[in-house]
Amino acid sequence: MAYLTLKNINKIYPNGFHAVHDFNLEAERGEFIVFVGPSGCGKSTTLRMIAGLEDISKGEFLIDGQLANQWGPREREIAMVFQSYALYPNMTVYDNLAFGLNLQGVDEDIIEERVQKTAKILGLTDYLDRMPRALSGGQRQRVAVGRSIIRKVGIFLMDEPLSNLDAKQRVTMRSEITQIHRETGATTIYVTHDQTEAMTMADRIVVMKNGYIQQIGTPKEVYFNPVNVFVAGFIGEPPMNFIRRTVKNGCITIGKGTFDLSAKLGKDTAKYEGKEIVFGFRPEGVVLGKQENSYVTGGMVELTEMLGDNANVYIDIDGSKSILKVTPFEIPKMDTEVTFSIPVENAYLFDGETEMVI
Ligand code: ATP
Numbered sequence: 001m002a003y004l005t006l007k008n009i010n011k012i013y014p015n016g017f018h019a020v021h022d023f024n025l026e027a028e029r030g031e032f033i034v035f036v037g038p039s040g041c042g043k044s045t046t047l048r049m050i051a052g053l054e055d056i057s058k059g060e061f062l063i064d065g066q067l068a069n070q071w072g073p074r075e076r077e078i079a080m081v082f083q084s085y086a087l088y089p090n091m092t093v094y095d096n097l098a099f100g101l102n103l104q105g106v107d108e109d110i111i112e113e114r115v116q117k118t119a120k121i122l123g124l125t126d127y128l129d130r131m132p133r134a135l136s137g138g139q140r141q142r143v144a145v146g147r148s149i150i151r152k153v154g155i156f157l158m159d160e161p162l163s164n165l166d167a168k169q170r171v172t173m174r175s176e177i178t179q180i181h182r183e184t185g186a187t188t189i190y191v192t193h194d195q196t197e198a199m200t201m202a203d204r205i206v207v208m209k210n211g212y213i214q215q216i217g218t219p220k221e222v223y224f225n226p227v228n229v230f231v232a233g234f235i236g237e238p239p240m241n242f243i244r245r246t247v248k249n250g251c252i253t254i255g256k257g258t259f260d261l262s263a264k265l266g267k268d269t270a271k272y273e274g275k276e277i278v279f280g281f282r283p284e285g286v287v288l289g290k291q292e293n294s295y296v297t298g299g300m301v302e303l304t305e306m307l308g309d310n311a312n313v314y315i316d317i318d319g320s321k322s323i324l325k326v327t328p329f330e331i332p333k334m335d336t337e338v339t340f341s342i343p344v345e346n347a348y349l350f351d352g353e354t355e356m357v358i
């Protein structure tokens with residue numbers, strides 16, 4: 001049985017705004033689930049309903065098979081880390097970590113042992129006597145995480161915990177949180193609008209838009225098998241390129257290339273005749289030059305960006321803008337025409353109307 005079950009969960013705020021629609025998810029014990037989506041899509045609202053900080057308007061929330069809709073945050077045995085780390089400024093790191101346990105009346109010896117263990121996991125042993133103001137942003141966030149994990153809870157909820165950190169600290173904390181998760185084994189739900197965090201940390205990703213789940217899957221599933229244009233465009237950096245074309249004689253024309261859709265769809269092309277489809281390919285899914293079993297086309301190079309291990313090439317194909325990712329040794333000259341191939345397996349087709357994958 002799943003540890004956390006969300007069955008047709010809805011949130012309608014008192015002003016009538018329907019923020020979350022029929023949210024369904026089963027999380028196994030110990031799983032690391034990431035909710036990802038643009039601002040306002042309902043991630044925090046859903047997390048707050050799981051935490052017991054927000055009423056569930058409709059639907060059922062179960063913890064270990066027991067209906068928990070009416071349980072308070074404490075009964076749910078949940079720890080939560082927010083974006084702002086809100087440490088007690090007049091307490092040392094040690095006292096900040098020990099605070100919750102002190103409140104619960106836990107024995108001094110046990111508190112000492114747990115503080116030391118938590119500090120060790122988080123690399124805070126040398127900072128236990130410091131005040132929060134004498135810590136970097138990353139160290140403060142570690143204390144905030146420490147304050148939550150010290151309580152040994154079954155469910156760990158995090159709402160954009162890295163958004164106040166700089167880019168370098170975010171990368172470090174990302175792997176630290178993954179490591180902590182491995183050590184504590186708590187079922188974790190992590191909210192972010194950053195697809196890189198989702199891809200690098202999650203066992204499974206829940207992609208949301210406008211209060212609706214778009215897709216639930218492992219990072220590989222949402223990256224390689226996106227169900228619609230939104231997921232395909234949201235996951236991956238730079239995002240997938242999309243070109244809209246009308247199907248004529250089972251083919252679409254992109255630049256100099258005529259793409260026979262039967263290579264991808266077999267005999268299924270007839271029903272798309274005369275209809276618009278969205279052709280998608282990832283920047284990293286191309287090969288420069290002509291290649292077999294591929295859709296071959298070309299475009300004018302408008303800009304190149306050397307990134308070190310790879311380079312982005314911005315091209316224009318008959319007015320459609322696309323990005324190609326190439327090695328630093330393949331960067332074409334600006335204002336020249338570049339020919340490239342999209343292996344058939346790297347091409348995605350979406351229905352122009354529903355935007356669902358074909
Ligand atoms: P962000 O990444 O910006 O935090 P989010 O995906 O977490 O976004 P939520 O905070 O869950 O989004 O908000 C979802 C929607 O519900 C938004 O449109 C928001 O304006 C709305 N909303 C949030 N709180 C309330 C409230 N108390 N009353 C009415 N509407 C609300």
